[in-house]
Structures are given as structure tokens and as C-alpha cells.
Amino acid sequence: MEWFEAPEYWLSRLVLQRAVAALYLVAFVSAALQFRALLGERGLTPVPDFLRRVPFRASPSLFHRHYSDRFFAAVAWSGAALSAAVLLGAADRVPLAVAMLMWALLWVLYLSIVNVGQTWYAFGWESLLLEAGFLVVFLGNADVAPPMLVLLLLRWLLFRLEFGAGLIKWRGDPCWRNLTCLDYHHETQPMPGPLSWFFHHLPKPVHRVEVAANHLTQLVVPFLLFFPQPVASAAGLAVIATQLWLVASGNFAWLNWLTVVLALAAVDSSPVAGTREYGQVPPWYVAAVIGVTVLVLVLSWWPVRNLLTRRQQMNRSFNPLHLVNTYGAFGSVTRLRHEVVIEGTDEERTTESTRWREYGFRGKPGDLRRLPRQYAPYHLRLDWLLWFAALSPSYAAPWFTRLLHRLLENDPDTLRLLRTNPFPDHPPAQVRALLYRYRFTTWRELRSTGAWWDRELVGPYGQPVSRPPADASGTPGTPDTP
Known part of the structure; x- marks a missing residue:
């Protein structure tokens, strides 16, 4: 033998x-x-x-x-x-x-x-x-x-x-x-x-x-x-x-x-x-x-x-048992970094002076002064999918609106995936998503500001969602799940 x-x-x-x-x-x-x-x-x-x-x-x-x-x-x-x-x-x-x-x-x-x-x-x-x-x-x-x-x-x-x-x-x-x-x-x-x-x-x-x-x-x-x-x-x-x-x-x-x-x-x-x-x-x-x-x-x-083949596919399984697959990654590289930033407010009606508070995620960039953390080999699935969502809303179409509704409910299971919840005592009245362009700061910017990131607002990412008005007893409404 x-x-x-x-x-x-x-x-x-x-x-x-x-x-x-x-x-x-x-x-x-x-x-x-x-x-x-x-x-x-x-x-x-x-x-x-x-x-x-x-x-x-x-x-x-x-x-x-x-x-x-x-x-x-x-x-x-x-x-x-x-x-x-x-x-x-x-x-x-x-x-x-x-x-x-x-x-x-x-x-x-x-x-x-x-x-x-x-x-x-x-x-x-x-x-x-x-x-x-x-x-x-x-x-x-x-x-x-x-x-x-x-x-x-x-x-x-x-x-x-x-x-x-x-x-x-x-x-x-x-x-x-x-x-x-x-x-x-x-x-x-x-x-x-x-x-x-x-x-x-x-x-x-x-x-x-x-x-x-x-x-x-x-x-x-x-x-x-x-x-x-x-x-x-x-x-x-x-x-x-x-x-x-x-x-x-x-x-x-x-x-x-x-x-x-x-x-x-x-x-x-x-x-x-x-x-x-x-x-x-x-x-x-x-x-x-x-x-x-x-x-x-x-x-x-x-x-x-x-x-x-010249039309090579990457990361594909050819059978439902995931045996003998094909692999590959980063056939294309993005030149600009975009991030979906989710914010909430407890104001029923918003104006230009409305205070929006940002949700913090564990792995993806958010707070400009926060150094990125090491999580691998642990897999932060929501953070990863939000990176794809920033590339194109179609990636997030099946679940993104539902995510916003879960934040309107202060859903504990969803909040456990996040690093910070700006509304620990009561749910927000409205939640919105914005798209930002992020870039690493330079050495000079880091020394002067202490920030690892700089960001510039691109625009809104979809429509805000809001909690239905309170009923006659004063109980806040529950947002419908799409």
C-alpha cells in the first residue's frame, strides 16, 4: 500500500x-x-x-x-x-x-x-x-x-x-x-x-x-x-x-x-x-x-x-452539494468607495434643522475616527451585504426596506448585528439611508484631525420610512413589513 x-x-x-x-x-x-x-x-x-x-x-x-x-x-x-x-x-x-x-x-x-x-x-x-x-x-x-x-x-x-x-x-x-x-x-x-x-x-x-x-x-x-x-x-x-x-x-x-x-x-x-x-x-x-x-x-x-473559457464565472457551484466548485474574486476593482449610512430621528415631522442620529456597524466604515477592526475569520454578513448595496441598490432590493422597518421597531435581533443604536430607550419615528463617498485620509489629515476616513455626501439612498402615527390611545403604530 x-x-x-x-x-x-x-x-x-x-x-x-x-x-x-x-x-x-x-x-x-x-x-x-x-x-x-x-x-x-x-x-x-x-x-x-x-x-x-x-x-x-x-x-x-x-x-x-x-x-x-x-x-x-x-x-x-x-x-x-x-x-x-x-x-x-x-x-x-x-x-x-x-x-x-x-x-x-x-x-x-x-x-x-x-x-x-x-x-x-x-x-x-x-x-x-x-x-x-x-x-x-x-x-x-x-x-x-x-x-x-x-x-x-x-x-x-x-x-x-x-x-x-x-x-x-x-x-x-x-x-x-x-x-x-x-x-x-x-x-x-x-x-x-x-x-x-x-x-x-x-x-x-x-x-x-x-x-x-x-x-x-x-x-x-x-x-x-x-x-x-x-x-x-x-x-x-x-x-x-x-x-x-x-x-x-x-x-x-x-x-x-x-x-x-x-x-x-x-x-x-x-x-x-x-x-x-x-x-x-x-x-x-x-x-x-x-x-x-x-x-x-x-x-x-x-x-x-x-x-x-474566456467567459469565466467565479464562485459558482455546479451541483447543490457544493462539490468541486469554481472560484475567483475581484475580477474588477472599484475605484471609489461608497457607503450606505443609516440614520434615524425621533421627530415626527422633519425640517432642515432635524437632528438625525447615525447607526453604527461593527465592521463597515461609519465613524470617521474609528480605525477599522479585525473580524476575520468571523463573517459579518450584514456589513458585507451593505458594501454590495452601496455598489447598486439592486443587491439590497429583497431586504433593505425590511431592514429599515426593523430599525423602526428597535427589533432586538437586528440591533444585535449593529455596534451602536442611537435610540436605546425608544424606537425612532423615521429612518433614512444616505449614500456617501468615503476615502482614507492622508498622513497630514490623520495627524491634524485624528480621522482615518473622510467622506462626502452623494445623496439619498431610497426613500425614508416612518412609523405610522399613534392610535387614539397614544400607542405608536407598528410599521408594516414589506
Whole structure:
């Protein structure tokens, strides 16, 4: 079985599996803490409405059998508990078959959430976590040596992720080819981090080097992942170094962290950790690994065809199980940053002197003096979708008006997604949204004002919404939900 076993990767497998479990934990906790406002029975895009429109075969999920907010919470917290157990090593203390069932259950639980998550889960890293999680089911535990076939499948996933992202950039915005995209990207990316201001102000020649290094890492290095050692290890380490640079420069949920984890499948850990002896490999396990290898090869037809076409799509799943997907990001880079700012007032009738108070969000820019925070790998879904909403109102059409109505109600689930509520004692009478252009301040402006951002009003973002007048008893009306 020398062709099947790769004991020299035992430490890489150990770290890879524990890291995937940690990212599952983050994903399940994120779902548990945010779903009521976004997807719950009174959410912005309720799951029950989605389930009435979409059949099981198009979006397999446990919630097709039953949905309630309590059941969703049970699924999310059960996934978090199981993820934590695996992170602490539970899957290495049970028989191989039980360990595989544990990993498979994590995959089923998270697939059930993603497949009813609608626009809030329409991110490439959701499919990436599901595809990686599915492959980890077959990576074994402490009872068997790491199977080389699964390590190669993980490298193939990393190849598609990196090469697809490189191609979408090279074929897309001309600024990637003339090496100028990072003159804008650090400032206009969806959710800047605490170092993004400093990255933006790096000298322009450094930005050119950044883009060139990105092209090298995404268009050349992925091929080296399949070379003999130590070339494959060097390629994996190059991917890791590049991804850690991206972690430092912004917030992309668990995309960069999971890419780092996948790169471990190419790193031979034997020079620092040696190898281990394992017992005989069960025939049924060999058959399962061969079976999943054949499945991935067959399903690879669609993403490979997508990579080779000039009309390449990014972040698409070709099947409802999110297996063997195509990836890519930032084929185009925005030059200007726009932000939707939501304000409220407790005045029934507004005038030019009306005092509007601004709602604060956790991750997206708002307060000019507030340094962007580091949230990744945690995923602030509403903040991300508001970045898309600023690009075009059509992104937010299904849920934005409902969000404003929830703020008019001081809905506690919605307010928990925000950083500050300017109306803690009573709901506002009116809520409105404005569109601003944001830019990073210069070094001189930062020293003189203490502000990281400067902004300029573009105009209103839709129509204000107001609470219906009080009834005869003096009880405020409840806004209708669109």
C-alpha cells in the first residue's frame, strides 16, 4: 500500500484537520448569532419563505423536513459543539469509521445552513469550506496514515482556488495587467482591517510588486503543488506567505485562512516531525478513498471547462452539494468607495434643522475616527451585504426596506448585528439611508484631525420610512413589513 499511504504528512494532516474544525466552529457560531435577524421567521429573508419556493432537490437541507428558529439554533449550536470536539482531538480518539461520520455530520449540518442561506451565504468561501470539509471526511484519523490520493485532491482544490482567482484577474480589470489595482483596492475592499490604511499608503512601486507577486502566486505557483518534494512544499509555503499578507491587509472572512490550511496538504512535515508507523489500512477505507477520487475527477469537468473559457464565472457551484466548485474574486476593482449610512430621528415631522442620529456597524466604515477592526475569520454578513448595496441598490432590493422597518421597531435581533443604536430607550419615528463617498485620509489629515476616513455626501439612498402615527390611545403604530 505504499502508493496509498503518505505517513510523512502526518503532522500536516493533524494541523489541517484541526484548522478546518476551527473554521467550522467559527462558521457555526457566526450562523447561530446572526440567523434570527437575517434568516429567521421574522428575518430579512425568512427561511420559511425560501423553503416554499425552492424544492429539496435544488437545495438539499435538513430544514426541508422541518423549520423553526429553535431548530435552526439547535443545528447551528450542535455544529459548533461537534466542531469544538473535533478541534480538541475527539476524531483521533475514536475508530476510523466513527471519525469519518463525525466529519460527515459537520458537512451535512453546514450544507443545510448554506443551502437555505440565500444571499447571506452567497460567498465563495461557503462553498470552499463545504468542499474542503467533504474531502476531510476521507483524510483519515490517527488510526491510518494520510492517504496520498486525498492530499492530492486537496491540492487540486487549492489549484482551482488560486488559479481561478488569478485567471479572473488577468482576464478582467485592466488594472491587474498594468499592476495598478492596489492603488485602489486597500481603500475600496469590502471590509478594511486595522492595517488597511497603512497598506493603502505604501509607495506605489510597492503596490506594483504586490500585484506582480499575486500574479506569480496565483498563475504559476499552483502548478508547482503537484511537483515532487521539496518543490511542492515550497509552493505550499509560498501560498501561505501570500495569504498571510492578505490576512494582514483586510477582512475576507475565512477565505484566506482556509487557503492557508489547504496549502498544508502540499507541505511535507517529515523534515521537522519525522514519520509515524501505522497499522494495516482497512480495505473498505481504500475503496472509499478511491471512490471519492473518481467522483472528484468526474465532477472536475465543469470547473475545468469554466477555467478554459474566456467567459469565466467565479464562485459558482455546479451541483447543490457544493462539490468541486469554481472560484475567483475581484475580477474588477472599484475605484471609489461608497457607503450606505443609516440614520434615524425621533421627530415626527422633519425640517432642515432635524437632528438625525447615525447607526453604527461593527465592521463597515461609519465613524470617521474609528480605525477599522479585525473580524476575520468571523463573517459579518450584514456589513458585507451593505458594501454590495452601496455598489447598486439592486443587491439590497429583497431586504433593505425590511431592514429599515426593523430599525423602526428597535427589533432586538437586528440591533444585535449593529455596534451602536442611537435610540436605546425608544424606537425612532423615521429612518433614512444616505449614500456617501468615503476615502482614507492622508498622513497630514490623520495627524491634524485624528480621522482615518473622510467622506462626502452623494445623496439619498431610497426613500425614508416612518412609523405610522399613534392610535387614539397614544400607542405608536407598528410599521408594516414589506
